[in-house]
Amino acid sequence: MTLYGCPLCERDESSPYYSVNGYALVQCRACGTVAVRPMPGAEQLAAHYQRAEYFAGEEGQGYADYTAMKKALRPHFQRRLRALASAFPQRGKLLDFGCAAGYFLEMARSDGWEIAGVELSTEMARTATQSLGIPVVSNLAALPPGTFQAITLWEVIEHLPRPIDVLAQLSARLSPGGALMLSTPNTAHWQAVRAKEKWVAFRPPSHLLYFTPTTLQRALSAAGFAQISIRGVMPLPELPPLLEKSTASLQRGLANGSAYPWPLALILWRAIRLAAWGWQRIRRPQDNPFATLEAIAFKPK
Template identity: 30%
Template structure:
């Protein structure tokens, strides 16, 4: 863990204001901005650490095993959100597309493209969507792998919390959104009651996998810092998940409380097939629109 004294005068990666130490989780220091409330991991992980995190096992663990009910309900929510922001058959980039679940779900409604940090994940996405293989690319989001193309919309489903410099990432993405186009995202809501109550035991508190934790105010500050865009809608929701995924999260966050032997039955049929809606309100959904489009702030439908 980094020396805390090194970071006491550090600046917020969003607004440049001073930050204050909050707590340590998984041997990483978390610091909160005094101005915008952005909660951030203090030390940037090395490329070697990122490669270890996003190895093949990350995409083949119980976290990513298919659950038709939970995946369908989540993707249905996301597709409805996208349909409210873009015309039918618009060109859409799923940035951080993982193994291509949403690409496969939305490809009949939109012209879908995708990229992900992991070459292994993209290989699986291409196998799942062979007709779109040339539209699915591996590479870091910040590297702007789609440098020669603009899109009507870009989706960031559970991605921005993995990014060290979210403002730069938003600026890179906005450069590839057509005027009036939208960026749609979901991310853990660090200002939710669940997050505040559980603290280091919050299921999404998994540094250095997650590096950036947003309240709504922090995300609005990030959008302002990125420039040329405006938050036009937002909501906080729970999540559909199967018992296997819930058990996976419990074991990862608090292994002493939830040892493998205790959670193993939840990974087995038929329990792992049971999906429930968990009304945590700790997932933030946001739409930002690139300049030239009218903007009204409010809540999106479920």
């Protein structure tokens, strides 16, 4: 285990925030970043992600079955590709950092991008290469600087013990004016603030850092990015206790891709969630309802 100061500002001034899975989470008093303390070392983290159970059979830390999520991930990937297309109508070279089995890159290739991936898990990298024909490396050092017009990190930055260092390395692989897009759980979400025991993103040692719009902006700026835009997506409002309990299984299934409800049931569920969101905005206007942050930032020309 390794102990050091805040991964964003490097100050060693923190307050207890939460405890889960035998790990302490602390909040930096200087910049507000929430992080695991002490931070697992590089060898421990590498071994953690090489386990087959991380992508199949370990929902509490990784995924119940990542391959079964392909259909559930498509709408999110389609939305993100549209955002990339608006920034780069001519497409170009795209790197997905933490590409897993390559599902996003497969869709990006169909959309006209020249693709490559970085993936730590040997098994996932093999799946992407052998099943989908996607070129994947295990280390950024294998990629020359200034190569890519766009780099993506979908639900990756929260896994990085030193995110600014990695973001700076990714910036070096972008061409001038290139874009970095990422997503991460939103620790300003109401559950993370006042119902921490319900917030599924608190899952060390898989998730090591927990970002709000403010701290994510700070990390991207510190890595040299400009024109930073951050927005909340995936509203997850507070439901009445009985409704929360009765729909818990459906919510888990929709999140991990194991549930394929009838279209009418899905429409009803979305209507319930929208109504709950509206009521929460009236009752608790200070609550942040968005479960996920998505950001786009550019390397200066």
